[in-house]
Amino acid sequence: MKYSTRPAVFIINSLEGGGAERVMVKLLTIMEPYFSERKIPVHLVLLDDLPESHQCPEYVNKKVLRSQGSLIEGYKQLKSVLEKLNPEYAFSFLTRSNFLNVALSKKLGFKSIISERVNTTSHLSGGIKDTVSRLLVRLLYNKAERVVAVSEGVKADLIENYAVPENKVSVLYNPYDIENLKLLASENVTDLPRKPYVIGVGRLVKNKNFSLLIKAYAKANVSEDLVILGVGDEESSLKTLADEQGVSTRVHFLGFKSNPYPYVNGAEYFISTSNAEGFPNAIVEAMCLEKSVIATNCESGPAEILAEKYPYQVSGVSQEKNGILCEMNNVQGVCDALKLFESEALRTSYAAKSGSCAQQFSYHAFQEKVAAIIDKVCK
Structure with missing residues (x-):
């Protein structure tokens, strides 16, 4: 199989002290041999300039934006970065990053892989802001090339409540060393x-x-x-x-x-x-x-x-x-x-x-599953 050497971009709101942030850093660490073997440049884009509780691997090129939690500012700043990088695909964690990933993939012509880390219906159960977010999930998530759910429950919620086709969703449990x-x-x-x-x-x-x-x-x-x-x-x-x-x-x-x-x-x-x-x-x-x-x-x-x-x-x-x-x-x-x-x-x-x-949540199993997801999107 011939691999593209266009960059791979990963997107997350920040590297503050949370579970999604920890898993993003683990993913990049575990996947280093995969990217190194294929000579694929890897970039991590953080939407917000916040204190970091997790260390980005050295092989990854990190770029920190200053969107301050704003979807509009995030769109403008991320668009500029992705236009220059011209990635083969972007892989994002967390809702705001996922929204921007899908929207910009359609604008700029790269493939979008989004990962949902929470049960959307339970997580977005508050006021008007959450109502708008649920609407955007319904409008945007089904347009991604691949949706990666962290559990069967998250997968079921996306299919049943947000019109994401089942054949687009992969379940990827978190990795544990x-x-x-x-x-x-x-x-x-x-x-x-x-x-x-x-x-x-x-x-x-x-x-x-x-x-x-x-x-x-x-x-x-x-x-x-x-x-x-x-x-x-x-x-x-x-x-x-x-x-x-x-x-x-x-x-x-x-x-x-x-x-x-x-x-x-x-x-x-x-x-x-x-x-x-x-x-x-x-x-x-x-x-x-x-x-x-x-x-x-x-x-x-x-x-x-x-x-x-x-x-x-x-x-x-x-x-x-x-x-x-x-x-x-x-x-x-x-x-x-x-x-x-x-x-x-x-x-x-x-x-x-x-x-x-x-024992079922090994690094090796995780690496194989992530590689399979990426290879399927980029075939």
Whole structure:
């Protein structure tokens, strides 16, 4: 097969401290042999000039724009960059980057590959801005050459609610370097909380629903403390809630950690009470560290991982193949799950299942799938 040596361009809003940003950097790192062998120049374009929590690989040419979150400014600035680069294709992460990728691909004549990292319907469920975004998803996503969904649930949502043809959608689970995660988890940190504790990790925003976790934790009255890693605009209200629930001395907000793995590794188990996920990185990373998991059955990802079923419904709390699933927004369900994990035997059993389940998310499998997606678009 003859490969084009026109550049490959990757686009994302920024390299701030989030799951999509981390996966973009992992993708570029994992795919270096693929691009090197084919002598394809690779460029990463960041739409916004923001502090970076993730390091772009050295072989990638990075360009930082100053669109300041504006779709119009992003269009103008990105158009100028892509006109000069003349890529064979552009591969984008996150909604705003995806909009611009598809729109400019039609204008400039390159191929667009877009990756949806969240369940669109759950994620864009707010006011007028989200309504406009959902309309743009419906108008633009089906015009991409390829749509890459991070889970079966995200794929189903795009097909059923946004008119994306099924034959255009590929599912690509996030990649995990299990040995490196274990190495990072062994690093010494100076602010590990006293043991025993349980842990939740994520941005302190409404969608992650840490308020549900705090209420259930207070109700369950388990012996372990609760550690929460992350920052966000709900931090103050969550601390107030912990105080109101009488658990402020037992709930520890430790902020954002560039290496969260020692904290996860020290926990008895991991818990996620999110309202929506694209694919729950934090859950799989905890499983890579052989931690048993409790998760709400949100769209999308937890049921695919813990029950190995999709679509799937639970009522209250349910012990599944690889972990415990709870009904969304059900304080009693999460409380009951916490009480179940008072059994050390059950935690130990699920920890072993976590380690076994995590093996399917290897770097090698990820590289093969990404290569297949690119090769299909560029054939």
